[in-house]
Amino acid sequence: MNIMKKKIKVGSMLKVKITKRAFRNLICFSAWFAPWKGLRKFFHKLRGTKIGKKVEIGYYVFIDNRYPEMIEIQDRATVTSNCTILAHDLSMRYIDNTETVGEVVIGKGAFIGMNTIILPGVVIGENCIIGCGSVVTKDTEPNSIYVGVPAKLIKRLSPQKQ
Ligand SMILES: CC(C)(COP(=O)(O)OP(=O)(O)OC[C@H]1O[C@@H](n2cnc3c(N)ncnc32)[C@H](O)[C@@H]1OP(=O)(O)O)[C@@H](O)C(=O)NCCC(=O)NCCS
Numbered sequence: 001m002n003i004m005k006k007k008i009k010v011g012s013m014l015k016v017k018i019t020k021r022a023f024r025n026l027i028c029f030s031a032w033f034a035p036w037k038g039l040r041k042f043f044h045k046l047r048g049t050k051i052g053k054k055v056e057i058g059y060y061v062f063i064d065n066r067y068p069e070m071i072e073i074q075d076r077a078t079v080t081s082n083c084t085i086l087a088h089d090l091s092m093r094y095i096d097n098t099e100t101v102g103e104v105v106i107g108k109g110a111f112i113g114m115n116t117i118i119l120p121g122v123v124i125g126e127n128c129i130i131g132c133g134s135v136v137t138k139d140t141e142p143n144s145i146y147v148g149v150p151a152k153l154i155k156r157l158s159p160q161k162q
Contacts, residue, residue, distance in 0.1 A: 005121030
């Protein structure tokens with residue numbers, strides 16, 4: 001899979017009405033801190049994120065506030081506590097009135113270690129493990145371990161039979 005990041009005029013992809021966006025922001029807290037994993041998943045889904053079967057999402061997982069619908073977490077993937085998954089970057093807003101946006105896919109069976117940051121446009125390969133504290137800036141290969149800032153490949157794993 002190859003998902004491209006793109007530069008757009010600030011806000012030109014904000015298709016969701018302001019009332020719906022306000023609602024999504026309001027339920028962020030429930031998505032972050034609900035005491036049951038099923039509830040956290042429910043609130044993340046309600047915010048628009050695509051979440052597959054048997055997905056685990058820890059406490060305080062920050063899923064993009066502008067475009068939560070651009071993030072997909074596939075079956076059996078685990079996103080542990082305190083991770084951040086971004087689909088947009090407004091750092092150029094006051095320079096040239098553009099923002100960078102890109103869908104993020106966390107592949108089947110992937111495991112994202114605590115405090116990881118995933119940047120826009122990244123695809124995490126199936127059964128991939130991301131070490132805690134990593135910053136993932138590029139796509140990762142399936143069945144492998146990545147760690148660090150920026151995340152680099154350290155090990156390949158034998159593919160799972162699922
Ligand atoms: C990534 C991880 C799976 C690697 O485990 P491993 O295969 O046993 O790897 P090792 O411990 O043999 O480490 C291999 C190398 O990577 C480095 N490394 C391991 N984890 C790292 C991390 N998170 N960030 C940076 N470097 C890391 C080690 O220092 C080692 O470097 P060296 O070869 O220069 O000595 C593990 O360290 C990790 O981060 N797990 C996630 C933990 C977590 O977030 N759990 C959430 C609660 S369940």
